[in-house]
Amino acid sequence: MKKYTRAIITFIVFIVFITFIIPVVNGQNLDGQNLSVFPAIQEKLVKPGERTRIQIQFKNGADTALMGKLKVVDFVVTDKQGTPKVVESKELKSKYGASSWITLPNDSIAIPPRDYVSVDMGVEVPYDVSTCSKYALVYVEPLSETVRVKADFKKPETATTVSTRLGGIVTFNIENSNCKENLNISGFTFPKFQEYGPIKVKFDVFNLSDYHIVPAGYANISNLFGLPTDQQNIKEQRIFPEAGKSYDVDLGSKWMIGRYKILVNVASNGLKSVSRQQVAYVWMFPWRVALAVILTIIVMIIIVKNLITKETDLEEELKKEKNEIEKLKSQLRKRE
Template sequence: MNTKPYRHLELAKRVERSHTTGVRFLHSLRSVGMTFIIFISLFFSQTVFVHAQSSITAIPPRLILSTDPGKTLTAELKVRNDSDVSQIYTVTVDDFIVIDSIGTPIPVSSSVNSRWSLKNWITAPKTIPVDAKGTQIVRITVRVPVSALAGGHYAMITYMPNGDIKPGELKKTASLIGQRVGSLIYVTVSGDITENASIIKFTTPKFLEQGPVEFTGTIENISDIHINPKGSITISNPLNSKVAELPLEAGNIFPETIRDFSSTWNNKWGWGRYKADLNLAYGTTGALLSATIFFWLFPIRLVIYSLIAIISVLLVVVLLGKRSKKHQEVLEKEVAELKRELETLEEKK
């Protein structure tokens, strides 16, 4: 009995089933893909909406006050609602700490070193309403204790939208996932204030073939108050002549913290050993921070390639000269032989 037709029929059925399964899989994959795209679109549209509904601006970003022990100060801050709906902001007063080397303030609710604390001296409203696209004044009172230590004291006043929403309604209000912004408050209490700082790092690459030249460093503040060192980096060439002066402002450095700084000399080519002098003034008395480093700016590869090219050209010239001289000698020898032959022929005649 011939079984080949049955085998062919069975094979055709298997192919058809495989094709059907593949088509179903592709349709399922397309459905999953469309669902994923719709989900991502909704997620990002919701994220943009949340951001738009939570836009806040604190004015000013920093408030600096000075006073004496036992005095009371009043000050005004402002907060602007940049969203399209009215908001009620929760106002929070916290101390803050700086734990990185770029001066980022982080609010802390727990107790911090009372030497720098300011939170308990400030009285501010708990909540404030702000109209859409409107600005609201925030009045604060700072009561300085008679026993307050001289120097800097620091706090942060922050604003969070929807201050009237109850905890049970948190999940119902997407706009609560908003930004928290605020103003830094610096209060300097008069008295015997120590101002001291040091440069713990000032560096640049020791050797560069070409610019720009990047300078980086770190300053440590061991004062009783924040400082803001300002000055410049002066660059001198191998002949000790000034070739550039780079303005530099390190930014506010809080007590018992460090802060990094950087500057760039946008010069491409140099020829030799250069000197960089860092000079920064800080504090009420204009104390000076200084440091000096040396670095090489020399296009060594360019010089090597140029020397190789010059040597190659000279070798070619020398070789061509030798070849030309040898060729000249050969020609002169041939001419001499021809002369001798001519003389021989003439003698035979």
């Protein structure tokens, strides 16, 4: 019996040991930039047939002068990270491209060391505008290979680059009352069963509008009784027309038991604010901890049972000894 008890206790200790795992977080380093642009993204409301002007500044953070080409191009967004892809060919016109509206003052630029240059550009909006928003990228392509910056179209507050090019996105919002605003939630993935929390929920938001949107929303989780246990707001990110963005949210705590309801609610957050929802259910149960508890209870029952059995055997032995003593006393009395 002792042999089996030790084996069970050893197994329980092993289960408890593999149950608790400490995660390791890796750090990242970010490189600095010598060339920057302001504003990285600018918006301007225009009317069909209007003539106006826009301005953009390029700053050289290096100790040497920078010479480069000044260009304006269209771009498209094809991935779920929101990375613009430059349309180089004039034959491949973008549906939302506005590069043909912008006239550059010249095709080259020179920026002194630790200084900036403002570029003033003319804009001519055609009368027959077919969309509600148009976009263009005004960028500098340095002639020196020593000036290199990292691409980062994902963050509106940072500069945007393509290879050795750096530029700012110009958005033209056209006055139009018939603009469509819509979105769709797709790629909704979640675990159907999980041992520990939090629960990782992933989904994509696709922009079906005639202009860019910055969706706002949240993801929450409620227990079997309908009581909310956690809620996380989604990160607000710009999504261009006919493009999408990927989101992931962690919901709940580590210890969760039962059936939980996941609700994702996203609104376009534009002029009409169209909203969409997705609902899912997931079961949570820490089976290894439960197994360790059950095995511990079994071992305790075995130990207690053994103690009770030993105590009963001891009482019987004492009773026998007492009877023997009484017999001896009786025999001694008879001899006397």
